[in-house]
Amino acid sequence: MSTATPDSLLALRDQLRVFAAERAWEQFHTPKNLVMALSVEVAELTEHFQWLTPEASAALPPDTQAFVREELADVLLYLVRLADQLKVDLRMAAQDKIVINAAKYPVERARGSSAKAPRQST
């Protein structure tokens, strides 16, 4: 009998469904509202980095690191909830996007360059 650990993105999706249902929060969880909440969480993350040099941003003091870990979690929770309300399977969407990015940024051309891929003409 196999009791495999469920995939983390699926598990989160299901946990957040229960969390919202228990609190009758579905009424607030329109995609429009959730995308705003997501942007607020990303800004709470940004706040910790705004005055740091790039180098310092890669070596946070322990208390900042703890705050940042919690904000990263908030971003993931809202992202998973938003994707669920939009009926998007995040896992498949991410895999599809990696394929798109690999075509857009071929290794030989993208190497060492932060230049954005040219917009497709179609």
Added chain:
Amino acid sequence: MSTATPDSLLALRDQLRVFAAERAWEQFHTPKNLVMALSVEVAELTEHFQWLTPEASAALPPDTQAFVREELADVLLYLVRLADQLKVDLRMAAQDKIVINAAKYPVERARGSSAKAPRQST
């Protein structure tokens, strides 16, 4: 011999490490830069919702739905990459945050209310 599917967040983390290494992009992937990129991706998502009513945001036309699916993937990819550069295990951070949120928003008090939990005095 069982080859279990790896957890999706771990698999993405590893795929993005290879993707960045092949393109020599680690030099650009400081947390400061990545949090900016993350905020740009969230705004590309926001753009699809800005003029919609909350009701319309929950019933997107198919072409918008396809764009939104791709933007959701972009947000996840940058989030996973940022967490990795910060040495944060997103899965554990998310589970810890669900526990915190459950304490902050007890079912009986939070029911049907979008009010934010009061800030802790400590």
Added chain:
Amino acid sequence: MSTATPDSLLALRDQLRVFAAERAWEQFHTPKNLVMALSVEVAELTEHFQWLTPEASAALPPDTQAFVREELADVLLYLVRLADQLKVDLRMAAQDKIVINAAKYPVERARGSSAKAPRQST
């Protein structure tokens, strides 16, 4: 004797220069840092609106109105400071953009539509 009131955007620019110089904050005020700070301020504004219906967002209770007024000011202050550090005259840039927008959204075609102007092919 004429003592004209200086233009508000110019006056703010000059006040913020003095404010930063007195505190030796120029070292933190790179455009990269300031654009991050600007995005954080916009999110603090967003936070007040995220769970509101569009209708409720147009009729805020007095305490929210007071917070929102302060956040609007923060956004303006960082915007003026950022433009100054980039040597952009915001007043001229805004007037130029109004001309561009008028050409992009001719009255007869844009009337009652929130559709974005098609991207220029050039």
Added chain:
Amino acid sequence: MSTATPDSLLALRDQLRVFAAERAWEQFHTPKNLVMALSVEVAELTEHFQWLTPEASAALPPDTQAFVREELADVLLYLVRLADQLKVDLRMAAQDKIVINAAKYPVERARGSSAKAPRQST
């Protein structure tokens, strides 16, 4: 007969009122929608800076400078329009905020430090 130049923030407010009225865009210009649009414009600005070092962000090449100037204008236009829809006088709000900031960051304590003022306990 004196025809003083009107203050730039007041002039913009009035121009944007006419612009929206001519296109029947008031229906879309709820504060909730406008704050989302504002966040999108800030991200379009952010996009130009995300991979730059702080030093490079202060010395943009001419083509980037031109794009950035236009994005700064967009941010200002949406900010002025949002403040107008919220019946906030941006000029007075900004002046009030400068007074608040001067009290929050006294010269002697804030000098050379990017540390945020401690949150008020009230």
